[in-house]
Amino acid sequence: MVEAITVKRRGALDHRLETINGVSLQPAKPARRVSLRAEPDGLAPLSKALGLDLPTKPKTSALADGRSALWLGPDEWLVIDESEDAEPLKDLAEVTVLHSAVDISHRNVAIIVSGSKAADVINAGCPQDLGLQAFPVGACSRTVLGKIEIVLLRTAPDTFRVECWRSFADYAFSYLSDAARGV
Amino acid sequence: MLLIHCPYCQEERPELEFRNGGEAHIARSRDIAAESDEAFEAFFFIRTNPKGLVYERWRHIHGCGRFFNAVRDSVTDKFLRVYKAGEPKPADVMKNLPEHSAWENIPPADQNVETPARDRVSTDGEA
Numbered sequence: 001m002v003e004a005i006t007v008k009r010r011g012a013l014d015h016r017l018e019t020i021n022g023v024s025l026q027p028a029k030p031a032r033r034v035s036l037r038a039e040p041d042g043l044a045p046l047s048k049a050l051g052l053d054l055p056t057k058p059k060t061s062a063l064a065d066g067r068s069a070l071w072l073g074p075d076e077w078l079v080i081d082e083s084e085d086a087e088p089l090k091d092l093a094e095v096t097v098l099h100s101a102v103d104i105s106h107r108n109v110a111i112i113v114s115g116s117k118a119a120d121v122i123n124a125g126c127p128q129d130l131g132l133q134a135f136p137v138g139a140c141s142r143t144v145l146g147k148i149e150i151v152l153l154r155t156a157p158d159t160f161r162v163e164c165w166r167s168f169a170d171y172a173f174s175y176l177s178d179a180a181r182g183v
Numbered sequence: 184m185l186l187i188h189c190p191y192c193q194e195e196r197p198e199l200e201f202r203n204g205g206e207a208h209i210a211r212s213r214d215i216a217a218e219s220d221e222a223f224e225a226f227f228f229i230r231t232n233p234k235g236l237v238y239e240r241w242r243h244i245h246g247c248g249r250f251f252n253a254v255r256d257s258v259t260d261k262f263l264r265v266y267k268a269g270e271p272k273p274a275d276v277m278k279n280l281p282e283h284s285a286w287e288n289i290p291p292a293d294q295n296v297e298t299p300a301r302d303r304v305s306t307d308g309e310a
């Protein structure tokens with residue numbers, strides 16, 4: 001007798017969802033991610049292929065059609081696409097100008113931190129100024145959270161997206177929920 | 184916590200995001216195999232390590248990832264200037280400083296302090 005085998009991909013933070021002191025922590029849904037590196041002269045064709053303007057100003061991001069590009073360094077961007085059938089890597093494959101695009105969809109997971117005290121919770125482990133003046137909506141930065149490196153993106157005045165490596169996801173989630181108990 | 188100005192991010196960031204990269208402006212020879220042992224030792228191991236102004240490489244490793252150079256006072260830990268990698272040593276950093284600061288390497292004789300007399304070591308009674 002042959003038994004049907006079904007294989008299911010499990011996320012690193014499946015079924016973890018917490019609301020503590022008005023701050024909600026929830027794993028973001030799966031997304032396509034691309035680590036993109038290019039010289040300034042490649043920006044125009046790459047922006048065209050991605051369908052958004054790659055930001056050139058430090059700490060800024062661009063968002064179009066569910067796809068966002070985060071400035072991480074003078075020649076480095078993180079492209080995140082949450083739509084179902086998005087293929088940012090395929091869109092970039094046609095570009096002939098010198099660049100490097102690596103699919104890191106499964107390297108990262110993201111935690112959505114939202115609530116009026118979201119910034120305080122993240123500040124428990126992140127030393128950056130997260131006031132709305134210094135870190136407005138759309139601002140993004142690679143930084144630290146406790147002992148790990150994260151990429152932080154503010155999607156709304158009281159909502160942050162915390163991107164971390166998959167193997168650090170448990171640490172990041174536990175750290176944030178501990179911090180939420182203290183605010 | 185120190186706030187370090189990153190010339191690429193164009194703002195001050197907490198020191199936890201940075202990592203020190205050792206002394207700056209040490210050029211590697213274009214033909215390293217032709218270097219004499221003494222010249223290689225000087226390039227590879229010997230650092231100035233002054234008390235006072237140091238020219239250092241820093242890396243914004245948990246930020247934009249870029250190396251840059253900084254002029255720092257090794258006594259007060261104060262960053263006097265940061266500049267992008269590849270730019271020459273800023274010449275005017277020294278000019279804006281007071282002539283005699285505590286951090287300067289002033290010989291003891293010029294410091295208006297008496298050199299402590301060394302205790303005489305007695306050798307009496309030793310075998």
